[in-house]
């Protein structure tokens with residue numbers, strides 16, 4: 001019996017939103033595994049910069065255009081990847097759109113958020129997951145949030161201008177956690193696994209009063225950086241996690257355990 005491997009060598013992985021805060025670090029860590037990595041987002045020029053930086057380090061990284069809020073764009077990306085690489089081994093749904101800026105943000109912004117972050121995420125599972133199911137293997141890793149697990153902690157934001165949080169984010173990140181279970185059940189018999197990660201807050205030079213309170217509330221005493229999420233993503237994409245599906249795993253330094 002061979003031991004399940006943590007390697008992603010010879011696997012083709014699609015990462016959406018590979019140039020953002022968490023996404024850039026994920027792109028770097030996934031590229032290092034030796035996988036063939038495809039980055040996809042709306043701004044393909046920005047992604048091409050990331051792909052070129054990683055290619056210069058000897059990794060195999062491509063940039064593709066995707067508007068996750070548009071089914072034709074999801075299908076077009078699926079078909080381009082299928083023609084060039086065949087069925088994906090792994091998909092990381094990391095992209096997010098944040099159109100709504102506060103509790104009383106416009107209804108149109110809420111709808112726009114759902115188009116990308118709810119309908120779009122479902123379409124990524126539908127189109128890419130179906131092809132993985134037909135291939136009889138695959139792993140989908142959703143990047144959720146601790147804000148899909150718990151409500152806003154308003155007390156953290158006192159004395160800052162960050163406290164007006166939008167409801168759409170809490171809605172679709174919570175939805176993502178249970179959509180994970182839906183697709184884990186649907187695709188499980190076809191050997192396609194679907195798991196959700198719930199990252200904590202990413203350090204981005206937030207105001208000092210917030211930083212202090214957030215870190216005090218977190219067991220490991222700090223916010224996340226660009227290297228904190230990759231290990232869990234690689235594990236869930238790899239065969240080492242081959243009996244794990246339908247799980248929500250907080251990667252939050254213990255924030256939600258307290």
Ligand SMILES: NC(=O)c1ccc[n+]([C@@H]2O[C@H](COP(=O)([O-])OP(=O)(O)OC[C@H]3O[C@@H](n4cnc5c(N)ncnc54)[C@H](O)[C@@H]3O)[C@@H](O)[C@H]2O)c1
Pocket residue numbers: 016017018019020021022023040041042043066067068069093094095096097116143144145146198199200201202203
């Ligand atoms: N930043 C945090 O503190 C934090 C905390 C917990 C969870 N997360 C989660 O981590 C993931 C990455 O977050 P981030 O902060 O790095 O985000 P970000 O805003 O820096 O990047 C988001 C990416 O999504 C892409 N995107 C937006 N709309 C798109 C669309 N319609 N089609 C395709 N791509 C689109 C953007 O181009 C961008 O590359 C998200 O799922 C987010 O919810 C972030």
